[in-house]
Amino acid sequence: MKPIYAISENIISSLGFTATENTNGLLNGKTGIAVHHDNVLYPNPVVLSLIDTNKLEHSFKAVLDKYKKEHNAGSYTRLEKMLILSISDAIQGLPVRKDDKKLILILSTTKGNIDLLEDRYTAKFDHKRIYLWALASVIRDFFGFVNTPLIISNACISGVIALIKASRLLRSGKFNYAIVAGGDIATEFVISGFQSFQALSPEPCKPFDLNRKGLSLGEGCGTIVLTINPPETGTSGILIDGGAVTNDANHISGPSRTGEELSLAMNSAINESGIVNTDIDYISAHGTATPYNDEMEAKAISLSRMNGVPVNSFKGYWGHTLGAAGIIESAALIRSMKSNCLFRSAGFETPGVTETINVITETTYKPVNTCLKTASGFGGCNAALVFQKA
Amino acid sequence: MDKQITAYTYFGEGKVVVNKRLIFYQEKIATFAEFIKSLYKQEQLSYPKFYKMDSLSKLGFISAELLLRNENPGRFKPGSLAVVLANSSSSLDTDLAHQESIRNRSAYFPSPSVFVYTLANIVIGEICIRHGLKGENAFLVSEKFNAGQLEEYVSDLLDNNHAEACICGWVEILGNNFKALMALVEKDGSGAALKTEFAPLPFTEAAMNDLMKVN
Numbered sequence: 104m105k106p107i108y109a110i111s112e113n114i115i116s117s118l119g120f121t122a123t124e125n126t127n128g129l130l131n132g133k134t135g136i137a138v139h140h141d142n143v144l145y146p147n148p149v150v151l152s153l154i155d156t157n158k159l160e161h162s163f164k165a166v167l168d169k170y171k172k173e174h175n176a177g178s179y180t181r182l183e184k185m186l187i188l189s190i191s192d193a194i195q196g197l198p199v200r201k202d203d204k205k206l207i208l209i210l211s212t213t214k215g216n217i218d219l220l221e222d223r224y225t226a227k228f229d230h231k232r233i234y235l236w237a238l239a240s241v242i243r244d245f246f247g248f249v250n251t252p253l254i255i256s257n258a259c260i261s262g263v264i265a266l267i268k269a270s271r272l273l274r275s276g277k278f279n280y281a282i283v284a285g286g287d288i289a290t291e292f293v294i295s296g297f298q299s300f301q302a303l304s305p306e307p308c309k310p311f312d313l314n315r316k317g318l319s320l321g322e323g324c325g326t327i328v329l330t331i332n333p334p335e336t337g338t339s340g341i342l343i344d345g346g347a348v349t350n351d352a353n354h355i356s357g358p359s360r361t362g363e364e365l366s367l368a369m370n371s372a373i374n375e376s377g378i379v380n381t382d383i384d385y386i387s388a389h390g391t392a393t394p395y396n397d398e399m400e401a402k403a404i405s406l407s408r409m410n411g412v413p414v415n416s417f418k419g420y421w422g423h424t425l426g427a428a429g430i431i432e433s434a435a436l437i438r439s440m441k442s443n444c445l446f447r448s449a450g451f452e453t454p455g456v457t458e459t460i461n462v463i464t465e466t467t468y469k470p471v472n473t474c475l476k477t478a479s480g481f482g483g484c485n486a487a488l489v490f491q492k493a
Numbered sequence: 494m495d496k497q498i499t500a501y502t503y504f505g506e507g508k509v510v511v512n513k514r515l516i517f518y519q520e521k522i523a524t525f526a527e528f529i530k531s532l533y534k535q536e537q538l539s540y541p542k543f544y545k546m547d548s549l550s551k552l553g554f555i556s557a558e559l560l561l562r563n564e565n566p567g568r569f570k571p572g573s574l575a576v577v578l579a580n581s582s583s584s585l586d587t588d589l590a591h592q593e594s595i596r597n598r599s600a601y602f603p604s605p606s607v608f609v610y611t612l613a614n615i616v617i618g619e620i621c622i623r624h625g626l627k628g629e630n631a632f633l634v635s636e637k638f639n640a641g642q643l644e645e646y647v648s649d650l651l652d653n654n655h656a657e658a659c660i661c662g663w664v665e666i667l668g669n670n671f672k673a674l675m676a677l678v679e680k681d682g683s684g685a686a687l688k689t690e691f692a693p694l695p696f697t698e699a700a701m702n703d704l705m706k707v708n
Binding site: 146213214215217220221222233234235236237251253254255256257258264268271272275277291292295296297298299300347348349350351352353354355356364367480481482483484 | 572576581582583585588589591592595596598601603604605608609611612613614615617618619621622624625626627628629630631632633634635636639642645646649653655
């Protein structure tokens with residue numbers, strides 16, 4: 104397959120505003136998940152991973168300066184600020200021309216500016232900003248990109264689909280650069296919804312653990328820049344290889360009972376990459392820490408005969424960031440590859456799934472050359488994507 | 494053989510068209526709920542889960558139901574039929590209902606049966622469950638119907654063997670305003686040759702735009 108390079112990545116989460124700040128957090132075993140008493144977000148205390156608002160405002164003002172924009176931070180929503188900040192960091196120093204007709208912005212989000220439905224915002228922003236295409240236009244116009252952005256809104260696999268689609272668009276020759284950005288914010292809308300499902304853990308989430316009690320919601324944002332142009336010699340190139348998407352055709356809010364369909368996505372991605380399952384050094388799983396999801400993933404990993412492959416979930420560090428998850432977890436995976444470091448799966452102590460899988464219990468250094476990112480979501484969707492070193 | 498549209502459904506202006514044939518018409522639509530219920534009854538559909546769906550899923554579900562009505566499901570290998578849908582307002586119609594349920598702290602009733610539909614791709618999930626489809630999925634959002642974007646997405650899936658066929662189209666609803674166009678696109682339309690009611694069309698951006706207009 105024609106090589107597609109991932110040349111830059113950004114992560115914005117409770118652990119920091121750059122990929123490096125975030126991976127330093129992972130190395131130090133920090134978790135950004137904590138109990139928050141914020142009546143605006145939820146009537147009761149709730150366990151969340153939140154982005155530091157003061158830091159966001161401060162960093163955003165610096166970006167306005169950098170791009171010589173008026174100081175009108177108030178005319179951007181929280182998510183727009185996060186996305187602009189993330190893209191600005193990711194494209195810094197790259198030979199990306201904003202007016203490049205062969206450049207496309209791909210946006211991954213589940214709920215976009217959903218906070219604008221709250222009474223406190225209805226008078227502040229044009230009602231159109233609630234539409235995902237309006238959000239994408241704000242981001243595109245800020246940077247001056249010329250093409251209409253492609254918007255993927257496919258539940259929790261949005262980010263992985265966005266990366267798969269980006270690599271396919273580049274491989275087809277339609278574009279030379281793809282800026283793949285994803286984000287979602289913590290809102291009463293989402294918190295109350297997951298709470299009504301009784302899906303939220305009363306303590307920071309514990310993916311794959313025996314005592315896991317549900318997921319922890321997080322807000323986050325991330326960007327990965329892909330291109331057909333090989334990076335300069337001397338830098339370690341990361342390739343985005345085969346990818347696949349499947350559906351369980353089973354239930355809209357519960358995962359497959361067998362894991363067959365996620366397994367199918369993993370196998371297809373591996374096949375398309377021209378490799379075999381024993382080539383995989385590491386799996387960055389979805390690992391939400393709900394009882395059924397983690398069980399399904401373990402079954403899928405077992406069906407694909409990868410029980411011995413080191414696996415982790417990043418959700419124990421920054422929670423489930425919904426439309427950002429596939430992007431920021433892939434960005435962390437890329438950092439794992441670049442530093443040959445496998446991060447401990449935070450929150451995991453006692454094996455708690457029926458299949459034997461190799462959950463990473465200690466952060467360890469070893470060669471990480473070929474990896475798999477997976478995601479699953481409401482609507483019964485699954486996605487898998489292979490990363491390799493150039 | 495070129496990619497072909499081997500069946501389509503269109504919902505708009507009170508009309509429901511299946512493969513060029515007008516099958517339902519209401520001059521004045523009071524509400525979407527009434528419209529879709531009458532159609533469900535007229536077409537003698539029977540799927541109890543339908544009543545639990547939100548409007549977007551009902552619209553997409555019935556579109557797919559009519560699209561695949563005369564199809565032999567065994568014609569497609571398992572996992573080879575993809576679903577790619579798009580719209581303008583995502584799940585906003587149901588988002589507003591969920592937001593309403595949490596607007597008042599003294600009458601706070603968020604419901605999982607509403608919340609689950611606050612994701613645009615749930616309609617794809619419903620279609621996949623009904624027809625046992627395990628292939629590729631994607632839900633795209635664009636301001637207006639973007640036939641070029643859909644054509645590119647679907648052609649890429651079929652040309653690169655990610656799918657043999659694809660249900661694709663536009664399913665838009667907000668309140669009582671709705672419009673849908675759903676097409677069955679096949680890499681090789683020869684399997685559909687037995688169908689006499691509708692001559693397959695070449696799958697192009699222009700053809701999709703035409704189907705959205707001419708009905």
